[in-house]
Amino acid sequence: MKKSRLLGALAGLAATAVVLTGCSAGGSADDRSNEDGKTLKLWHFESEDSAMGKAWKESIKVFEKETGAKVEFQEKSFEQIRKTASQSLNSDQAPDLIEYNKGNATAGLLASQGLLSPLDDAVEKYGWDDKLAKSLQTTARYDDKGVMGSGSWYGVPDYGEYVEFYYNKDLFEKYGVEVPKTQADLEKAMATFESKGVTPLAESAAEYPLGQLWYQLALSKADRSWVDDYQLYKNPVDFSDEQISYATKTIKDWTDKGYISGDATGMKAEDAGTAFISGKYPMFFSGSWWYGRFTTEMQQDWGTFLYPGAEMSPGSSGNLWVVPTKAKNKTLAEKFIDITLRPDMQAIIGNNGGVPVAAEESDITDAKSKELIANFNTLTGRDGLGYYPDWPTSTFYDQLNAGLQSVLNGSSSPKQVNEELGQQYADGVKAVTG
Template sequence: MRRSKQLAGSLAAVCALALATAACAPGGSTTGGAASSSASSPVSKDVAGAGDVTLTVWDQNTDGGIDDAQGKLNAAFEAKYPNVTITRVSRSFSDLKTTLKLALTSKTPPDVVQANQGYPDMGSFVSGGLLRPEDDYATLYGWDTYYPQQLLNLNKFSADGKDWQSGNLYGVSQTGEIVGVYYNKQVLSDLGLQVPKTIGEFEATLPKIKSSGMLPIAYGDVEKSPGIHLYGITQAAVAGSQAVNDLVTAKSGAWTDASSVAAAQKVQDWAKAGYLTEGANGISRDDALADFDAGKAAYHIDGTWQLATVSKALKSKAGFVALGPDGSTTPVTTGGEGLAWAITTGSKHPDVAAAYIDFITNADAAQVLIDTGNLPTVPPADWKPTAGSLEADVADEWKAVNAGSGLVPYLDYSTPTFYDTLSAAVQQLTAEKLTPQKFGEQLQSDYGSFVKTK
């Protein structure tokens, strides 16, 4: 989830404006024949036998390390299968959310897309019949045993798109993800501060950092998705994993519960105290990250997809930690895995699409991802990053969060409209246009209406 800004390929640039009216979308396979969308049809690994194929792929792998990895993997796939040409369209996360449905419903949809899990995107696409179930390919390629069941469930939906984490498999993911706190080791050391492990310890460092003249948290939310992460890690560490998991999956709880409101209060207090970048709602995520990378802030809250970028900028000064509840030694944070690689029902060559997905997500691809500064969904058992490095921090925190059952879903999965509701509400919260209580009530209004329909 959650990338930066880029269009890849001249076709994307030519069609960008026209996509707004769905008049032009990068197409699927250029060879003729009816679309093969039934998961009950025989499936095959024979890519060469498909003849000449142009495979159109939409992704949001625009950040430095993952963009490098995707480029290498695409080139390697084309080298292995010279009959296949990949047309890559790479967009930011927010741009992908805006344009992907239009592309999927066009006359020439892409073959492979990255679909965000949860109700807003994957659930909507499934209910609209736009994604092909991949259970047969999961058996063919062994995805059903390679991936932990918990991660497979995040990419599952009932055929009507109403029940998340059960039913058919609609994709597999390439990267593991958790959101945490990147920190500047030199800044903390100079101020005599220990690396915080809990939300209380983190909060206790903020006034001392501010009084030193250093910005505590480099934060920009013009794209709105960073706000989900800011609130998400705070709520996770305040409420705990069980409460947040039950809330997002509609098992129990409400967004007006005391713990969720208390998390909102913390976020607003940080903004009031000047612990966040001033005017953050008008600052881009990339600019905030650049400030942190330049040593202008002690912390930056972001996902593990920024590993390569931060490591390149700060080198040995960079650290990463996932916070836990006060009194706990287990980190609890938001995350899971990268967007699911899905096959569209409009693809004329689903076998080739499935082979591509397997190629960019399998054990060999995991090593390419590691070599380019990324966290693969299933890291190799013998992966041991250099001790003390940012890579080691990320690997250790990923293992600790999973081992301690401290992983909670991204909050925007909660309802079909929750991404817009939550991201707008966080902006109003940090701008002091909503009280924490009203913030919770605004989220609950969206959530409650949806839960009633389930």
């Protein structure tokens, strides 16, 4: 079966994936005596109009028809799941299947705490290791310490993702701004907008967007070895190094110049995204998960471009399907995962603004979706996926947000923030690695 170019590009990342040693949990020899085989309790945080939301809604229909079981679906927000996962999954009310964030600090942490079921038997049964490129498997497997890249399968992705610029073509044309091709072009464009009384960047410092911009700035000065040090603990990371110093100082400079609004300290990702949709801001630096929503909600003409002048960007496999240890219907959960990886479901993702991982190339017909996938192929073709800034430790997401908020409101200098973040990062890594 002919796969999409996406898989071919992703396969090139396999050689760079660092395989970590650790104790495998073996197969998924879970006690399934409590399964009733009648109801699948499913949680995820994708909106109904998103690419994944559409594909999974159709997957529910197929699942119910093929199994005779019913799906009890509860939509949760990303923050709801992130903040309550350990408590929810460690209770008798745990769902059978949940969409969860990938990485050491999230899926890896839950796996190391014994809250997720290993899926090795299901991987072999359904052949998921043949469907998914090796580079995607990096975020699906975790060792006994919860470090990604080796050990048992504790999650399965069915889409990819990355971070890029979304831009309002109408505003660019109105103010005579061209799509930037270099860092200097980008700053010139922002200066032009600011001079016209328009804040260039829609931002959120209360949640992930500003942290991802900060990480992108660091990546613009980084290479793969720096990413391996930061993400996989290959070597200690100095938070006074060129990469991080540049990132934090630039956030401060852009705030002082009016490129980022000080109001971003209290804005959530949804606030920034909807403000961009409304036409208030010319640019929004965020993930491919917004793409499908913009196609349906944005009235003004818009487009995308990768961060100019950088070889790497935040990105990885998509979030994971994980099966809680206390799930009551694990067999049904595994069946549902497999349905989401079928070519027809992958085509729904690909034609609605998502990045499929097991699609047939001929099934992707939507022009904007082809653009989205082409940008992703550009990144993967140059080994340009740098993962995400909060992955290394379980507490770094909140710590990074707090640090950047203090930069925006002027309560801390970039040097002070870097020192604090460096200590928090080191403490977090030590807690993981011992």
